Amino acid sequence: MTGFAEAKRAVDEALDKAKLCVxxxxxxxxxxxxxxxxLSEGDRLLIIKPDGTxxxxxGSKMAAINYxxxxxxxxxxxxxxxxTVTAQxxxxxxxxxxxxxxxxxxxxxxxxxxxKKLKLFGSERELSGLLMQDLNVLEKGLRPLKxxxxxxxxxxxxxxxxxxGHLVAIxxxxxxxxxxxxxxxxxxxxELRKRKGGVVRGILCSPSITANAHKMLEQxxxxxxxxxxxxxxxxxxxxxxxxxxxxxxxx
Amino acid sequence: MTGFAEAKRAVDEALDKAKLCVxxxxxxxxxxxxxxxxLSEGDRLLIIKPDGTxxxxxGSKMAAINYxxxxxxxxxxxxxxxxTVTAQxxxxxxxxxxxxxxxxxxxxxxxxxxxKKLKLFGSERELSGLLMQDLNVLEKGLRPLKxxxxxxxxxxxxxxxxxxGHLVAIxxxxxxxxxxxxxxxxxxxxELRKRKGGVVRGILCSPSITANAHKMLEQxxxxxxxxxxxxxxxxxxxxxxxxxxxxxxxx
DNA sequence: CGTGCCAGGTGCCCT
DNA sequence: AGGGCACTTGGCACG
Numbered sequence: 018m019t020g021f022a023e024a025k026r027a028v029d030e031a032l033d034k035a036k037l038c039v040x041x042x043x044x045x046x047x048x049x050x051x052x053x054x055x056l057s058e059g060d061r062l063l064i065i066k067p068d069g070t071x072x073x074x075x076g077s078k079m080a081a082i083n084y085x086x087x088x089x090x091x092x093x094x095x096x097x098x099x100x101t102v103t104a105q106x107x108x109x110x111x112x113x114x115x116x117x118x119x120x121x122x123x124x125x126x127x128x129x130x131x132x133k134k135l136k137l138f139g140s141e142r143e144l145s146g147l148l149m150q151d152l153n154v155l156e157k158g159l160r161p162l163k164x165x166x167x168x169x170x171x172x173x174x175x176x177x178x179x180x181x182g183h184l185v186a187i188x189x190x191x192x193x194x195x196x197x198x199x200x201x202x203x204x205x206x207x208e209l210r211k212r213k214g215g216v217v218r219g220i221l222c223s224p225s226i227t228a229n230a231h232k233m234l235e236q237x238x239x240x241x242x243x244x245x246x247x248x249x250x251x252x253x254x255x256x257x258x259x260x261x262x263x264x265x266x267x268x
Numbered sequence: 269m270t271g272f273a274e275a276k277r278a279v280d281e282a283l284d285k286a287k288l289c290v291x292x293x294x295x296x297x298x299x300x301x302x303x304x305x306x307l308s309e310g311d312r313l314l315i316i317k318p319d320g321t322x323x324x325x326x327g328s329k330m331a332a333i334n335y336x337x338x339x340x341x342x343x344x345x346x347x348x349x350x351x352t353v354t355a356q357x358x359x360x361x362x363x364x365x366x367x368x369x370x371x372x373x374x375x376x377x378x379x380x381x382x383x384k385k386l387k388l389f390g391s392e393r394e395l396s397g398l399l400m401q402d403l404n405v406l407e408k409g410l411r412p413l414k415x416x417x418x419x420x421x422x423x424x425x426x427x428x429x430x431x432x433g434h435l436v437a438i439x440x441x442x443x444x445x446x447x448x449x450x451x452x453x454x455x456x457x458x459e460l461r462k463r464k465g466g467v468v469r470g471i472l473c474s475p476s477i478t479a480n481a482h483k484m485l486e487q488x489x490x491x492x493x494x495x496x497x498x499x500x501x502x503x504x505x506x507x508x509x510x511x512x513x514x515x516x517x518x519x
Numbered sequence: 520c521g522t523g524c525c526a527g528g529t530g531c532c533c534t
Numbered sequence: 535a536g537g538g539c540a541c542t543t544g545g546c547a548c549g
Contacts, residue, residue, distance in 0.1 A: 037313060037327055039290060041378045051443070051542040052390035053499045059382030062288060062315065068328040076288055076380030077319040079337050080529055083386075086330050086544075112542075122378050127292045129327030131310030135334075139303035141525060167548070169480055170447055171523055191525085192302075195538065196421055200451040201524090227537060229420055248304050248527095302527040331544055337529075363527075392540060418533070422538055442540085446523065452539090478522060 024124035025095035028102060031065060031126030032091055038065040040102070042121035046073055046083045050112025056082060063102065063116055065091055067129065071104040071114055085114050139248035141191040145174045147255050148189060148222065148244075152177055154255060155220060155242050159185065168212075173205045183216040184209055189244065190223035198223065199234045206239065275375035276346035279353060282316060282377030283342055289316040291353070293372035297324055297334045301363025307333060314353065314367055316342055318380065322355040322365060336365050390499035392442045396425045398506050399440060399473065399495075403428055405506060406471060406493050410436065419463075424456045434467040435460055440495065441474035449474065450485045457490065 024040065031038030040063040046056040056073075061082070064072040071091065073083040089104040089112075100118040105111075145164065152159035158180030166176040175187040186209055188202040198221060206219035219239040226234070226241055234241055245256040275291065282289030291314040297307040307324075312333070315323040322336040340355040340363075351369040356362075396415065403410035409431030417427040426438040437460055439453040449472060457470035470490040477485070477492055485492055496507040 037292070037311075039292070039313065039374075041288070041290070041376075048542075049499070051499075052388060054386050054388045054542080056386050057384040059384040060288075060378070060380040061382065062290070062378075062380075064313065064325065066325075066328055070328065070330050072330065074315065074317075076382050077317055077321065077338065078530080079321050079323065079332075079335055080541095080543090081330075084330060084542075086542095087328065110542090123290075123376060125292075125374060127311070127313075127373050129311040129313075130294075131312065131327050133308040133310045135305050135307050137303060137305045137527080139527075165548090167523095169522095170484065172548085192527090193537095196455065197448070197452075197538085200455055201448075204447070204451055229537075233421065248300075248302075299527075305527080329545080331526095331528090335527080361527090388542085390542085416533090418538095423533080443542090444522095448523085480522070 019121045019124055021095040021097070021100040021118070021121060024100050024118070024121040025093050027124035027126050028065070028091075028093050028100075031067075032093075034126070034128075035067040036126040037067060037129045038126050039063070039123070040065075040118070040121060040125075041123040042118045044073075044116050044118045046117075047115045048083050048113070050085075050106075050110055054083065058119060060122075061116075065102075065104075069104070069106070073114070073116060083114055083116075085112060089114075139191065139246075139253045141174075141189055143253050144191055144244070144246055144255070145189045147246075147253060148187075149175050152187075155187070155222065168205065168208055170204055170208050171201070173209075179218065181216075183218055184213060185218045185220060187220045187222055190221070192224060194221055194223040194226040194230055196227070196230050196233060198226075199230045199237065199239065202239060203237050206237075270372045270375055272346040272348070272351040272369070272372060275351050275369070275372040276344050278375035278377055279316070279342075279344050279351075282318075283344075285377070285379075286318040287377040288318060288380045289377050290314070290374070291316075291369070291372060291376075292374040293369045295324075295367050295369040297368075298366045299334050299364070301357075301361055305334065309370060311373075312367075316353075316355075320355075320357075324365070324367060334365055334367075336363060340365075390442065390497075390504045392425075392440055394504050395442055395495070395497055395506070396440045398497075398504060399438075400426050402506075403438075406438070406473065419456065419459055421455060421459050422452070424460075430469065432467075434469055435464060436469045436471060438471045438473055441472070443475060445472055445474040445477040445481055447478070447481050447484060449477075450481045450488065450490065453485075453490060454488050 048054040062074040068087040069089040071085040072081040089106040104114045163176040174189045177185040209217045299305040313325040319338040320340040323332040324334040340357040345352045355365045414427040425440045428436040460468045473495045
């Protein structure tokens, strides 16, 4: 249990010194901006980051129940009855979060030295790159033309040419493909047919696909290839693809 | 600065008593599961919720740099050199996060009594409901048939009939519509034409639409109506729509 | 800056 | 449980 004045000092110091601020206590939360919300009294965890990020967490679930991205201006106001912390952001839209603490269990500020970035393996981008190294895994005679080929209506993951010289649009998904993936691929294929003319094939490549999506895929004359991959370190590996690829993702 | 043994006690108590656990300090993070990641030494904030939620935050940005949803089993191990906290989840997939603290600035546990749920205003669902109250805002003579009409390939927000008796699929977006919104609506329209036959119109209704999306919309023969709304409390209001609607969202 | 899209997306609701 | 989708989505990369 912490006094409100003391808690306010902790928050203010964090704001002054660009430290991380953590407050735990009972509060109500009000939000107005892109939407509006209210949250009645309950125990919550408030996090304020040096960059203005503002997060209110409940005692369960991953997602913050109220939040505001970097750039928020934070103000505090303490009275005998409580502590109010307000976050206001003007860009890209005027947004306000107000947290009213009626009890503070903890309030602290911490310096956060950290210049490290996450190294992630197994992203779609990585899989897409790997796959392009050897398109024969998908089909014999398939040759890569362009990666992340940008079109006005989005970018095809891989643009290739098959043994017959037909254009092939390949959409790679790192997880189960649904209807959205099929419509996305379909959009690219139609766009390419209109721009380039001639036969344009479309291949969806993912670990699995839902029944509805597969049915729609067939109706649209598109193709499906199961993508069997393993996540590894320093890089992922496509099963059946043995070509070593150490130049990308040098460790 | 806190001793590792002491920090371990704080974490263990939180796990025992189903409390929220907060740890701040310098650590390295390793993740393996749906993907794999590494994060070198730096100051981070670790949050462990009673339901097993596990969050590692850096000093900036909104999103946790490493995380695990509810259901993770957490174990701790302290030595002279550090404190290691591990979160492992088996469902829906085996996933592991390992956080190795080389310095602990704070470790605490807090009870989190909270049975309140967020009341949110201005969701797409709410706007969709409001809009259906008076479809004349969109077009004279438009009559609502069904809300959230479920089809095997997704649900149309609003299914309506125009003055000529033609079926109209309406897709409502609470924010700027892009290509995805157009393809989504297009999918519903094509599905309805195949199932019901006859003329089926499609109307996209959003505050704004990107240039590309609008071009594609027109090419597909779909229609666009600007949705002008205000977010309010206890409920949102569609501009030009004056019908009072107090039965939903009773305050 | 807008536009598009991936995300270890998460969470919700529906069948 | 599987599927489709909204989300105050966030975050990034590219034109």
